[in-house]
Amino acid sequence: MSKSLSAVAACIGAFALVASLLVMQAAAQSKKPEVKAIKTYGIGRVAEPREIAGWDIDVRPDGQGLPDGKGSVKEGEAVFMGKCAACHGEFGESAGRWPQVAGGTGSLASDDPVKTVGSYFPYLSSVFDYVRHAMPFGDAQSLTDDELYAITAYLLFLNDIVDDKFVLSKQTFATVKMPNAGGFRDDDRETAERVFWNPKPCMTNCKADVKITGHARVIDVTPEDKAPRRGVE
């Protein structure tokens, strides 16, 4: 099987539980109004199970929502070459400006972070769920469940998370741990950026000196087609 990504150490790092999530959930609970107190109007009809089944395609990190099925890395390579590689590159390296889906390990704190399935996605479900909803671009929701498992398995292989014998299925899904699972934390702006709540912002002589440090014109990437207009106000 072809694979020419430079040796990317599969970062078997920390898989921190998403403890911070509890904060948001607690907040959601504390403010939750009593929905039973809201008047109902008898509008709408019952959604039938067969109707729901056609649209209910989301998958959660715990595997809830996974369909029956399975796919191997090898099968995934064939599907990927036919349906994905034109945009994402044969090795997930990206063709043109389309998203790179492999590599980037260790780059997140650098000046050129590369966010891929291997370097950034915290959960395998995020990959599977997205491909199931939106890929291939322009032919959404056309893949079989086995193809979804196979493509996901191949993406894991491209990112050195599984070996080339791996078969992804509803049963093996939970065995896959993503390298960056511990890389996310809840929004902490209201504490980490408390300094921005400033009761007395400076009004006069706030800086000794003001120098221009950068010009957009030097970079020259603004679309050229429209000349600026003279104001009338």
Added chain:
Amino acid sequence: MTDKQSLSRRALLAGAAGAGGALLAGDAARAGDPKNLPPNVPAWTRTLGDGVAVRPYGQPSKFEKHVIRRDVQWLTASRESSVSFTPLHELDGIITPSGLCFERHHGGIAEIDPDDYRLMVHGLVDRPLMFTLEDLKRFPRVNRVYFLECAANSGMEWRGAQLNGCQYTHGMVHCVEYTGVPLKLLLAEAGLKANAKWILAEGADSAAMGRSIPLAKALDDCLVAYRMNGEMLRPEQGYPARLVVPGWEGNVWIKWLRRIKVGDEPWYAREETSKYTDLMPDGSARKFTFVMDAKSVITSPSPQLQLGHKGFTVISGLAWSGRGKIRRVDVSLDGGRNWREARIDGLVLDKACVRFYAETEWTGQELLLQSRAIDETGYVQPSKAELRKIRGTNSIYHNNGIQTWRVAPNGEVENVEVS
């Protein structure tokens, strides 16, 4: 803009660059055609114009053709998953005309026949329900004005001044009046299970965009809107129904809304993990950064709308905050050394844009224009340096740093960064 006007204005600008401020006093392009000026009587006064209903859906004047959304083609691989920007520099007041509201699509515009529209509410509910568009319109409805800002607005400016125009630096925001049904009424209609904590909102477009939203927000002020500025939603904005999530990043305002699923945990969809998470300097990322911080921008003058005269000058801009009302906006003419309070004119609404003005006498000196929004929670819009000190430059999202425009003595305006 007609070709003739465009040419003459370009020529004027070329001339202005060489002749300094001299041309500011005499604007040849604005002088008009003598045959239409007093004492002559122009054709539009002597002859009949179009009658009623010749223009059954009215369009802007043919002289306003330059007032359009624009995109930056190098930004994205395709126009179906891309963005176009609101021409903020051409607008005033707080309401964005529906056809000028910026677009952000992940799989192009879904064109949905309203008869075939369905909204499904299911998951941890007592009764999974299906609503038609007519069903949604039967519920009690409300009218609310809210801003909508893409989390990536100003995202190209994290590493420095890059795009020369507020349309490009700040044009992923709009503010319109929505008519719709409070989401809590739909959830109450279905009945929530005791363990319900989150909802998944999902679109019917070819990205089937989905985002997790805490139930508390869903039951607070979210709407399922079907009208904007009185008329039905534009296709680009999610016709026939979209989610309105006041004060929160635009990505969660799911367009072409087809499904609300109630759950006990978030889903961690691609758009809340791989995208719309904020990468910090240490390589970790903030997630669920829903609220849009207070922000403002001067829209006139700005690089696409230069100063055309000396003397009395109105500086104008927009401010907004996802945490509530704007309390105050300050303006600086000297790059943030000194500030003065701007005059807010018009409505000051919760999680909506406000319009501010600062009047000054411009004598032709260099200006370094800045604006600084302060919201009702006391949050003060930070400088770009203050923001980068905490968030670094890899965040992409949530750049609400203070913008600087340099006004040159000849009236040209440029996006710059200052110390």
